[in-house]
Amino acid sequence: MHLCRGNNRGAWFGEGSYAPIAEKLFNGLAVERFLLEFDSERARGFAPLRLVPKDKSVVLGLITTKTGSMEQADDLLRRIDEASQHFPMEHLALSPQCGFATFAEGNPLSWDEQGRKLELVVATARRAWGE
Secondary structure, three states, X not given: OEEOOOOHHHOOOOOOOOHHHHHHHHHHOOOOEEEXXXXXXXXXXXXXXXXXXXXXXXXXXXXXXXXXXXXXXXXXXXXXXXXXXXXXXXXEEEEEOOOOOOOOOOOOOOHHHHHHHHHHHHHHHHHHHOO
């Protein structure tokens, strides 16, 4: 299940921690995986991940699809490590925070920027979890 904070043409619509909804969200839905946006400080940290049942997976949406600016792999690795303090590393994964074309108009990224971001996902995941 993907939780979206809005992604229309690079704009966002919501902010705040997952904490107020974490207990019901993570324990009340019959899903195997949560795809959560963590591409900015609006998500307010990883502490709510401690409430996710250990038989589920969490995909960390750390790479923004709202702009073409590139994240730094070392920053992403640090944030993955922070998340693993609240939820087991073997049940974490990495992805962009949302799709590149959530709406018909898409987001203000070129094809090359999108490709570089996907390459960054792969390279960072290999460093974090190994081949």
